[in-house]
Amino acid sequence: MSPLRPLDQSSKLKDVLYEIRGEALVEADRLEAEGHAILKLNTGNPAIFGFEAPHQIVRDMIAAVPNAHGYSDSRGVLSARARGGLAALLDEGDEVLIPAPDYPLWTAMTSLGGGTPVHYICDESREWQPDLEDIRSKITPRTKAIVVINPNNPTGAVYSREVLEGIADIAREHSLLVLADEIYDRILFDDAVHIPMATVAPDLLVLTFNGLSKTYRVAGYRSGWLAITGPKTHAAGFLHGINLLASTRLCPNVPAQFAVQAALSGVQSIDALIAPTGRLHEQRDAAWKGLEAIPGVSCVMPRGALYAFPRFDPEVYEIPTTRSSCAISWWPSTCCSCRGRASTGRPPTTCASSRSPRPG
Numbered sequence: 197m198s199p200l201r202p203l204d205q206s207s208k209l210k211d212v213l214y215e216i217r218g219e220a221l222v223e224a225d226r227l228e229a230e231g232h233a234i235l236k237l238n239t240g241n242p243a244i245f246g247f248e249a250p251h252q253i254v255r256d257m258i259a260a261v262p263n264a265h266g267y268s269d270s271r272g273v274l275s276a277r278a279r280g281g282l283a284a285l286l287d288e289g290d291e292v293l294i295p296a297p298d299y300p301l302w303t304a305m306t307s308l309g310g311g312t313p314v315h316y317i318c319d320e321s322r323e324w325q326p327d328l329e330d331i332r333s334k335i336t337p338r339t340k341a342i343v344v345i346n347p348n349n350p351t352g353a354v355y356s357r358e359v360l361e362g363i364a365d366i367a368r369e370h371s372l373l374v375l376a377d378e379i380y381d382r383i384l385f386d387d388a389v390h391i392p393m394a395t396v397a398p399d400l401l402v403l404t405f406n407g408l409s410k411t412y413r414v415a416g417y418r419s420g421w422l423a424i425t426g427p428k429t430h431a432a433g434f435l436h437g438i439n440l441l442a443s444t445r446l447c448p449n450v451p452a453q454f455a456v457q458a459a460l461s462g463v464q465s466i467d468a469l470i471a472p473t474g475r476l477h478e479q480r481d482a483a484w485k486g487l488e489a490i491p492g493v494s495c496v497m498p499r500g501a502l503y504a505f506p507r508f509d510p511e512v513y514e515i516p517t518t519r520s521s522c523a524i525s526w527w528p529s530t531c532c533s534c535r536g537r538a539s540t541g542r543p544p545t546t547c548a549s550s551r552s553p554r555p556g
């Protein structure tokens with residue numbers, strides 16, 4: 197038999213970084229195998245910290261299982277229509293504006309879809325609000341879309357109306373598609389208000405992404421959806437592409453779709469968790485206070501989502517200038533990943549970490 201031809205990964209994967217499942221996790225697994233107690237805060241995964249799924253959601257899904265063994269419509273069952281896909285939009289070299297610091301999924305999906313991720317700065321000195329001037333400066337004739345993650349992972353920022361309107365103006369001027377990731381839209385603290393991007397830009401094509409993973413604590417169900425709003429005639433080809441992609445995977449996970457209606461129409465149990473006496477609120481406070489109390493560490497108070505994004509003073513901590521990972525001691529320990537200049541456009545003095553769980 198002739199020697200087997202070497203099989204390498206496709207060149208599209210070469211630029212795909214997915215640090216939340218990357219080097220930091222490998223290091224954490226290694227330490228764990230050595231017997232260290234590691235709290236894995238690399239993903240926003242409520243279940244592993246004892247957050248229970250709301251009973252109505254579980255009940256509806258279980259009740260649906262006996263009748264959910266066939267394919268559904270590729271857009272989802274009627275009560276939970278869903279669609280998706282950047283590949284439908286991007287040709288080689290098309291650029292997508294993505295917030296930095298980034299949630300790496302969007303950067304990865306852009307690269308996988310054949311496009312080029314271009315990061316715009318969110319400004320730590322302005323509570324991590326997107327920097328409109330920076331966005332403008334990064335637009336080229338190849339810019340096709342802008343991603344807005346609000347409330348934001350990893351900074352915990354909740355964007356102001358002024359900033360959202362500014363982004364909409366830029367999208368209007370340059371005919372950009374707006375991709376609004378609003379998975380944390382109901383995880384808000386203090387007086388923070390979430391303003392859906394689609395309401396600020398009803399005259400633009402906006403794709404809003406949401407799902408059950410965070411607000412309803414059932415990340416494992418893999419149940420999410422995409423709402424398409426605004427004018428559509430100019431985008432018939434793209435929308436046809438999205439439908440085509442949805443059809444190629446035949447349909448989404450059927451039993452989990454039956455959880456959607458129960459979740460959206462039932463009691464919003466997240467409200468008790470984000471209230472001042474609620475667990476998420478208390479943990480946000482505890483994480484922020486704990487970080488601020490560490491010498492050489494400061495952190496903008498998160499106003500939403502499940503994350504804090506602390507700054508490490510490079511005078512106090514030696515921080516490598518290349519992409520790398522680090523672990524900081526938290527309660528009892530925290531694993532977090534540092535994103536370098538490549539993703540933030542700034543010196544790597546900030547670190548992403550999820551909040552501390554309760555002791556015990």
Ligand SMILES: Cc1ncc(COP(=O)(O)O)c(C=O)c1O
Nearest residue numbers: 240299345349377379407409420
């Ligand atoms: C901003 C953001 N978007 C999307 C996701 C993924 O959500 P899903 O579980 O619906 O795939 C996450 C998960 O952490 C996230 O933080």
